[in-house]
Amino acid sequence: MLGELLSDILGESLMNAINDGFLGAIGFLYLYGRYWKPQVVKQVLAQQYAGRYATAGSAVANSLMQILGVLLLVAFWIGILIVVLRHGWS
Numbered sequence: 001m002l003g004e005l006l007s008d009i010l011g012e013s014l015m016n017a018i019n020d021g022f023l024g025a026i027g028f029l030y031l032y033g034r035y036w037k038p039q040v041v042k043q044v045l046a047q048q049y050a051g052r053y054a055t056a057g058s059a060v061a062n063s064l065m066q067i068l069g070v071l072l073l074v075a076f077w078i079g080i081l082i083v084v085l086r087h088g089w090s
Helices: 002-035 038-048 053-087
Strands: none
Touching: 002 038, 002 053, 038 053
């Protein structure tokens, strides 16, 4: 029982560390790609993202997933429209 608990805790903390590292890299690249100057990056990071690159990366990943969802939805509706126009309603 204790072994299962420890493996769950260690596994979860390891996954959180990997996730934070990945999102931190995305946030770092986004902020430096957008603002260029380290002073501005530090200021924006402190003001908008609580001083964490992982938070900035999470915001960027969230925005990208929303854009992807909208694009997939539009593609789905265009596909339905094409099928209906070619074959009719019946």
